Amino acid sequence: MPSPSSRLTGIIPSGKDGWELHFAAMMRRQAGEDIMMLSVGDHDFDTPQATVDACVAAVKAGYHHYTQLPGLPRLRAAMAKISTRCTGVETASSEVIATPGGQLALYAAVQATMDPGDHAIMVSPYYATYPGTFRAAGASFTIVEAKAENGFQPAAADIEAAVGPKTRAILINTPNNPTGAAYTRACLEGIADICRRHDLWLLSDEVYWTLPGAAGHLSPRALPGMAERTLVINSMSKSHGMTGWRIGWLTGPADMVALLVSLNLVTTYGLTDFVSRAAIEALENDYGVAEIADTYGRRREAFLAEVRGMNGIRVRGSEGGMYVMLDVSAIEPDCEAFAWAFLEREKVAVMPGSSFGDAARGHIRISLCQPEPVLADAAARLRRFAAGYTGQRERA
Secondary structure: OOOOOHHHHOOOOOOOOOOHHHHHHHHHHHOOOOOEEOOOOOOOOOOOHHHHHHHHHHHHOOOOOOOOOOOOHHHHHHHHHHHHHHHOOOOOHHHEEEEOOHHHHHHHHHHHHOOOOOEEEEEEOOOOOHHHHHHHOOOEEEEEEOOHHHOOOOOHHHHHHHOOOOEEEEEEEOOOOOOOOOOOHHHHHHHHHHHHHHOOEEEEEOOOOOOOOOOOOOOHHHOOOOHHHEEEEEEOOOOOOOHHHOOEEEEOOHHHHHHHHHHHHHOOOOOOHHHHHHHHHHHHHOOOHHHHHHHHHHHHHHHHHHHOOOOOOEEEOOOOOOEEEEEOOOOOOOHHHHHHHHHHHHOEEOEEHHHHOHHHOOEEEEEOOOOHHHHHHHHHHHHHHHHHOOOHHHHO
């Protein structure tokens, strides 16, 4: 057959995207093996019933048709209201475009700001799709590591050193996945200063802003001179318990949002009608938001109480989001080897930190998307595994 485009084959050029352990564990679990899945950020509970009921009502009412390309007007208004709360900047509907999930919002932000050959800066640890999203735009990127010993707070000087003549954008994620680090005001002010002086876009992934640890969440969009150069990625997946519904949005300058409608025209052609109407109800009524935040707050505290003081394992970051980041380098510097051996011996699937960039090497990410008794069992298995880990012989 004819060859595929280099754009497609270049998204994951190595053929390895960091999710190999998760998918292997998932296949083993589906085959009947008793695997504890702590490798993915998908809630273990259903979407709030009120949201489900709103969707069923919309289906029965005949909302089965095409919707406006930027999103239903009432949906955009609801998203704008939430964006005002998230970013601290009064947001109009014209500054919001609805997308099928946060990943499409990220894709739209990158497509909107990068031409082939342009350069971006990406802070590591990063969500695993970030590199491929830039490659899909034909853009190059430099990874700047936020060091574990600094609480995974990126240093402005390191970001500044990566700026070049073709740099157009910086991508950050706070509260951060995978580390749970919430970037401080000083950190964000340093990044904002770089964006203003070099006339750069700032792409700010803030999908975890409602979860515990983000009570003091600061969006860089609220800093002086940043509203006109910041694109904020948001989603209902984590905040409203709607991972499979694929509802997200992008907030930015109205002129940029107007241009992005053309991207929806040639990609998604709008959102699903009845899902959009369920999302409106969920946004306007905050269905599940407080309960979900409370759930992850309890789980985090309970799990951290179990692992703090564990020999050879140190908690890093972990202030926000729905994950805990553990430094296992004192036991095994190769976090992939550690994670695979943990899966084999204790039947627990976690994500190697290296899946999220070199800054997270020597770490594992634990998802809190399981009930507290399961997390307590996982902590006990981790304690037992770490105490008996034998390194090279473990992998033989």
